[in-house]
Amino acid sequence: MMTHFIWLAGLAAAQSSQSILTLSGSIAQVTGADATPTLSLSDFEASTFETGTTYGLSASIGAPNATASKTTSSQNTLTVIAGGSGTTVGRNMTASTTITAQPTNTQPCNNYPEFCTRRYSNITEVCAHNSPFVRKNNAGSNQAYGVTQQLNDGVRMLQGQTHYVNGTLYYCHTSCDLLNAGSVESYFTEVAGWVENHPFDVVTILIGNADYEEKDVNGNPLVTSKNYVDPIEKSGLRQYIYQPPKTAMTLEDWPTLGELIVRGKRIIMFIDYNFDTDAVPYMLWEFYNMWETPYSPTDVNFPCTIGRPEGLSQNKSNSMMYMANHNLNVEVSIAEISLLIPNTVALETTNGVNGTGSLGLMSNSCTEDWGRPPNFLLVDYYNAGPFNGSVFEVAARANNVTYNQKCCGTASFATELPRPSATHFGLIITVAVSLMF
Known part of the structure; x- marks a missing residue:
């Protein structure tokens, strides 16, 4: 089985009580040196993500480079995880399916997006x-x-x-x-x-x-x-x-x-x-x-x-x-x-x-x-x-970041996120995908 590690760039939902968020579904891969993939995951009918549980997944890929092509690989496991952006060719794939686009994170971790990868x-x-x-x-x-x-x-x-x-x-x-x-x-x-x-x-x-x-x-x-x-x-x-x-x-x-x-x-x-x-x-x-x-x-x-x-x-x-x-x-x-x-x-x-x-x-x-x-x-x-x-x-x-917040003792520096409903999660994630065995 092939595992896709997805770069976490913006997450508008609570985290699972499990150690890793694992989803089952299909993913479309973009080829081409300048391809920048965007993956949208939405409409998960569950109150939590649990390891080993299958959820519905729809994936759409947009490629700004007209020379890029699109292929689809099915029945893979998608693991949502924040980590490096290296690229490795996965099983049954060719070198042309490797994605080299760099991710752009917009979700602050400890108040700064830059900290998510540190x-x-x-x-x-x-x-x-x-x-x-x-x-x-x-x-x-x-x-x-x-x-x-x-x-x-x-x-x-x-x-x-x-x-x-x-x-x-x-x-x-x-x-x-x-x-x-x-x-x-x-x-x-x-x-x-x-x-x-x-x-x-x-x-x-x-x-x-x-x-x-x-x-x-x-x-x-x-x-x-x-x-x-x-x-x-x-x-x-x-x-x-x-x-x-x-x-x-x-x-x-x-x-x-x-x-x-x-x-x-x-x-x-x-x-x-x-x-x-x-x-x-x-x-x-x-x-x-x-x-x-x-x-x-x-x-x-x-x-x-x-x-x-x-x-x-x-x-x-x-x-x-x-x-x-x-x-x-x-x-x-x-x-x-x-x-x-x-x-x-x-x-x-x-x-x-x-x-x-x-x-x-x-x-x-x-x-x-x-x-x-x-x-x-x-x-x-x-x-x-x-x-x-x-x-x-x-x-x-x-x-080496810019402090642009005000302190102290009044408004919250870190935004308190609303808790999601029990029947709907919305995830919109800008990703760089690395295929690994």
Whole structure:
């Protein structure tokens, strides 16, 4: 059987719960060096696409080149997937049936069409440091808006510190007596709801296990990856989490955003300490997969050296993602607790695009030092800066795309798509087809 891999260029329907959308039908092939095929798939009478199920398919091909010809191949499997545009001659075909047209994508992935074809490891995203800690006039607060608004505005990495209290995991800053932002389950439930309604977005969750040094009565770690399984399952988050084929992924191992989106696995989850990938394989150890610049810095120079993990070799660090910690702090003492809190007075400079101590300068410096920009820009009060959306301007420049959206705290940056009806799907896909055995 021949398989046609279809380039996903514009998708106006929800993704299947299955890993791949597989359809059965016929497809017309255009020949000719300048042929640009357009395939329309419509009128699917089903509520979901399921692997191995046959749906009705009609295909029409238009060729702008008058010298191009059209042939039809029947009873093939059509697999809708975002991926490369290479061309290979398939079984029972001749070289003249190879299509070399380049696809043009119009569907944004994480807010930009250009990201659909990029590896997850080749994109710079804004990370909300201590995302759950939103409490006005509280020293432990790190953000002004809740997680739904953070995601609406374009934040795509969520980091937070958890504590285990009386058998329940909470998001707490240093101590739950200082700032308790609620249970991990309730936070995950809110994230899961947003992800469900935004089928073209990939979100990263980084868990800071603040109790990693605590032991149970038997001397074993009190909190490990296993403690998070229950809130993950109950919140509805589990169905969206991507489980990589390896526990330590290199830059080249990560799939593209388009591939993650088509598979419906749109959450990447890391934990900083006490990982257990044998018990929870989808919760990756952060420091097998990325390193960080110095954590909770008070140095306005924001060095791009390796802060965590210690002892990482140059060769290994070059093959991993990395996060730039850019949250300037001041040290204060509250109720005999010494902690670092955001230096809110300096936010206009810290979250700026240019100048000493700015996020933009750090991003540029890291790019020079490492030959590639940071994958994540961790910031406090992402909405603050010299202008509305300055941290997203920095990320856009690092990604070599144009930031043309406004922030923050009002309209959604990522468009929330309507859910399709149970009896009708409409797909209009501009494709480049690669025939493979």
